[in-house]
Amino acid sequence: MNILKDGDRIHLVDKKSRHYALSLKAGDVFQLSGETIPHDQIIGQPDGTVVTLSTGRRMLALYPTLSEYVLKMPRGAQVLYPKDLGVIIQWADIYPGAHVFEAGTGSGALTMALLRAVGDRGHVVSYEAREDFARTAMKNIERYLGPVPNLTVRQRNAYEGIEEGALDRVILDLPEPWQVVPHAATALRSGGIYLSYVPTIPQVMQTVEALHRTAVFSMIQTFETLLRTWNIEGRSVRPDHRMVAHSGFLTVARKVGPGFGPCAAVESSGEPGLVDEVIE
Incomplete structure (x- = not known):
């Protein structure tokens, strides 16, 4: 199980799939439009856990994908x-x-x-x-x-x-x-x-x-x-x-090696560079 740790870069995600990035630090507090949650309430929780902000708003706390x-x-x-x-x-x-x-x-x-x-x-x-x-x-x-x-x-x-x-x-x-x-x-x-x-x-x-x-x-x-x-x-x-x-x-x-010269890849079936014909 992946655990959210002090120093990790994580995202909080709301129900509209909006992402808010933060770096976890013991003792810090995350603030969003007047709502807050101490980082200490997130640290130690599993990746993908549901956290609750001060006004009752629920968000996901997770490690972001590369994208x-x-x-x-x-x-x-x-x-x-x-x-x-x-x-x-x-x-x-x-x-x-x-x-x-x-x-x-x-x-x-x-x-x-x-x-x-x-x-x-x-x-x-x-x-x-x-x-x-x-x-x-x-x-x-x-x-x-x-x-x-x-x-x-x-x-x-x-x-x-x-x-x-x-x-x-x-x-x-x-x-x-x-x-x-x-x-x-x-x-x-x-x-x-x-x-x-x-x-x-x-x-x-x-x-x-x-x-x-x-x-x-x-x-x-x-x-x-x-x-x-x-x-x-x-x-x-x-x-x-x-x-x-x-x-x-x-x-x-x-x-490529010398003597062949430049050529364009052949387009076929909607895929660039792919050719339907198979030569055996």
Whole structure:
């Protein structure tokens, strides 16, 4: 059983699914619109317990999932939405033991997703040009994951180069990823995967052009993910009026041997990069 402990970062959740983040500290008091509850009444309780505020309002006290945590953690830079984090892990094929390069670190949301995917046998190297962003990111990461010996954060500008080599994956969340593409072409191992996230099509166009110019990237594809939740209440079944629509475009490419040249992944059955035909 997971027990809520002094020093833990937890969320209190009301019946409207609104989350309120707090760090438990013995002797402190949580306040919300004139209602209070001492932290001591939460510390020692099991994860997911129901707590009662001073006016009788009941809330859930629980450890947040990574998706919930990143939306409420302190931010230095804008974070990637959970819908994009999950897609990045899948399409970049981040696997246990992988050696992954990331730039920039931002507030640490993508870094945490990468760390959980590579596991203890893998390693993540993250470049962040701004010291204040890097400092905020490390606090967020260590608050949620604890000590992370398999993470190296460098205050460096990825546009100027990538120090590491033989990388399995290069993941970029930068305004001008095309400036890093030539460095990624050298730093990635053969068969390695490049992925970048940008909010606009002009940025995508420049990135894809840069990938073509290197002559070592193939299977290039760009897509976006739209997330729409549904309201299910008895016989009232409808999509929610609001959705998390466009947030950014993901461009994925594979580093290959010389002589093959760039090619686009074939679209089939509504799934990018999948082909119906099976060749035996």
